[in-house]
Amino acid sequence: MIIVMQKQAGEAAVARVVDFIRSRGLQEHISRGEERTIIGAVGDERVFSPNDLENLPEVERVVRVLNDWKIISRESRAEDSVIQVRGVAFGGSGMLDIAADEARAASADAVFLDPFYLSVRPYAEVDTSSEKGQILQMRAQVARLHEAGKPVLVRIRDVRQIEAALDAEADILYLGGELMSNRALQDEVGRLNTPVVLCKDKHHRADDWLVAAEHIALRGNRHIILGEAGTLSFEPEHTYRLDVDAIVRVRRVTHLPVIANITRLWHNDMPQEVLYRLAQASGVNGVVSSLP
Amino acid sequence: MIIVMQKQAGEAAVARVVDFIRSRGLQEHISRGEERTIIGAVGDERVFSPNDLENLPEVERVVRVLNDWKIISRESRAEDSVIQVRGVAFGGSGMLDIAADEARAASADAVFLDPFYLSVRPYAEVDTSSEKGQILQMRAQVARLHEAGKPVLVRIRDVRQIEAALDAEADILYLGGELMSNRALQDEVGRLNTPVVLCKDKHHRADDWLVAAEHIALRGNRHIILGEAGTLSFEPEHTYRLDVDAIVRVRRVTHLPVIANITRLWHNDMPQEVLYRLAQASGVNGVVSSLP
């Protein structure tokens, strides 16, 4: 970590920063320039947060040198990791076609199910099916798809649904962006051996995504696929857009497979076919779509 | 709802839209201009979504006339709703000082607790306390604060924590932005009688917030407080900022109380005192802060 002191920072302020650095088991490395004193903290800077230092007196700015992820980075493993599921390879150079609909299973490489979906519109016709009914239906779908030899991704929306999905023999657990902040759930998923898709939410930067993936990997589960399903747009009529920039970035810095889910991103001004081409151009390993 | 047809739209396309409108129990109202045919759908448009129509052939654009919220709007109730908790009034013209720290309880109107917090940094020193330990500590804190006559807001981060918070006699359940997409949890909270703070997440527009609040209100719980705790910023070094614009908007269109949580939004370039003043200028009914 590099600490840039304010121009007028005095010796006492520098000493406080040095004390802090040593107290965390790192070593300082001071360089006094004409306009600024700069302090390097050498060692594993991952054990504390820049904010801890930024709040010390006369500190101007704190810059991290190491990333908060390690296991999932290309520095740990240069080649793409490939996750084999029922004979289908997620990762590497292939590009999987994942159907968002059982009906199109025959021509797809894998199928995505969203059994626990609830409408976000309060006055929508309420789905009268109970969670029990949802679970029974999911079990039947997974069984049919397995018979047809297709791997199945099951989206869970709550920590209580993990068990039901595993009981139904889901091949891959799909965590939507809203679960990116749920470290307790990620702890549980991290202790499983089942592959997991980790989607970032609409406001996350690529780094938030990688940090959450590292969190899961650190708990033991290395079968992680990154999922991109939309980020904020400025266009007033279309709230979300595919984050091609984040896909390109994470493909470069991690060895994990990346898929795009475009089922809720198309609209009159952005046909699903074009989204598919854009995802492909950004280098994804698979696309979840409702294209026929 | 108003449906604007494409310029060249033919009679068949208009007829399909009309059929759809009637099938949902609404009535059409057609107006043929020189450049466009426009179809009004008269009746309760809340039962279907603009997308259902936008996907019909030769439809250019669909505009909603009614909002997806009703109970919580000022049209249902013009005056501010006020929620009384242990003698403290949330809402109306007062401005509550809510401490984010038990230590400052004595001078505050209420206290905010976050017992289930987990670090988002994978390599942070892991908190070794078990959830059981967290719960015991929360109980003790709530008891002490109640003895001092202070209402307590407890942040839950998972549906499984609702019961523990209620058992500990939390006065108000605080739902962080990450729970905005969890309709199942909102269903449970909606069936309670305990006041609830509903925060929007970093990417939500004001309307998403109001729709979720209506969802809870529709389940029966009318003790809803809106909470704002940060939205996306463009400044590279500071990820989030206080969404003063959204606060102003919701104070105008709903009668619900609104509080701001500024504890994680201050930094070197934005002192907490200034955030406090900005929140106040935007019209909030209370601020959660760690100001002394």
Added chain:
Amino acid sequence: MIIVMQKQAGEAAVARVVDFIRSRGLQEHISRGEERTIIGAVGDERVFSPNDLENLPEVERVVRVLNDWKIISRESRAEDSVIQVRGVAFGGSGMLDIAADEARAASADAVFLDPFYLSVRPYAEVDTSSEKGQILQMRAQVARLHEAGKPVLVRIRDVRQIEAALDAEADILYLGGELMSNRALQDEVGRLNTPVVLCKDKHHRADDWLVAAEHIALRGNRHIILGEAGTLSFEPEHTYRLDVDAIVRVRRVTHLPVIANITRLWHNDMPQEVLYRLAQASGVNGVVSSLP
């Protein structure tokens, strides 16, 4: 235009809206629903702005039906317009390779020059060349490129440079995004017969772009090419990104050619080759790049 009145709006407020509509030569069309009165303004709504109406009492919202562009829309002309410059076709199904550097002219379809560039960094080594020197150099470059049979795009950064560029026989004037708000300059360009590239700026929505293009077309110049050179990004280390969504949208609603300028959008996490593929996938008619 459609005017949605507030729920409690009275007859007087409706009458004021009607008066306004008639005063501008349009006709009203009133529809009273259970929850809202809606007023349609039939006729050419392009003569006034929604704000004029939104500020009238008891108006809730104003929705435009017609767009502010007409000449450049696919409704006026369904097929792509193609602009021929020295035998090179801008528009249609081709994809032009435009070099941002004279050195690579031989293999390119056209060449982009930026003779009036000034560093935005105050302490950069100052370019000592005078504007006169810049102009002489530009003339020589254009002459050499014409000899080689290549069309030349010249970026102007100020209204005073139009004449110099035309004198140098620039084939296409390139207006950067910072000129999108300069209607006076657009008036001049609109009265020329020289093809023009109109770039949107980093904060513009697609509609702002189309409105400015219509402004030029309305003055008489129909040789307009839309240019996309970057929009705001959320990633802290990379300020701008290619706006693929806007490209897709404008390719659908206008018949104008669209090019992307990726020379300032690549960085460590986004190689220029990938940007090129993304631009292609979004349907552009040409790319300005510094690829070898």
Added chain:
Amino acid sequence: MIIVMQKQAGEAAVARVVDFIRSRGLQEHISRGEERTIIGAVGDERVFSPNDLENLPEVERVVRVLNDWKIISRESRAEDSVIQVRGVAFGGSGMLDIAADEARAASADAVFLDPFYLSVRPYAEVDTSSEKGQILQMRAQVARLHEAGKPVLVRIRDVRQIEAALDAEADILYLGGELMSNRALQDEVGRLNTPVVLCKDKHHRADDWLVAAEHIALRGNRHIILGEAGTLSFEPEHTYRLDVDAIVRVRRVTHLPVIANITRLWHNDMPQEVLYRLAQASGVNGVVSSLP
């Protein structure tokens, strides 16, 4: 400047960076950690751009230590600079009321004129006044306001209008955000002695603003006032919002006065009175408004 090398970076890559640093007159300062080699470039880093280094092989990231502004920073001058115009002080602790309308001049501290405004809507009723007419009207207005003892801010929209404004005896030149990229115009303004308001555009970060202000100060003109007139919003119906965060930041890092222009930022969900209070809470030295 601090250069973080990639993990696997070899000696050759380090040597190339060192060569580059020396070639620009700075000195290197190498620190080899376990996971990264870090190179400090000691000296005036303002003479080159991080990109120059980022493009060298095996460089991961380049971090600036010094800012690109100096003259305008509080490090050069701790106390607020105050610009006196006709007896009215811009800057310091006062808060000026600037009328956007001559009609309200009597009760205001200063008056803002926008004589060269052109509608951005192509089909708006065209203003038939010539530029000559605009100039004559401006002269008359400025004269009347001077008689009443009021300082006048004149917005210019093009470099050709500087002279006309000065001839009319405008006290302060107001540069809208669209002129932030026009370094040629800023050069001219920088050589004047007339006070200038420099607005950032809707997509600029606070640093872009400060860099442009330094550019003007470096040319000699130190009478600079920063102006904030709107930044991008995510709310679909309201394109722009007041950037209170940027105001707070620049008030801390520069000694320049800052004013907010709220005349085009208010709407049904954001009354001008509330904007005024927000601007005040953020610490501005003046507000341009159309409040009565």
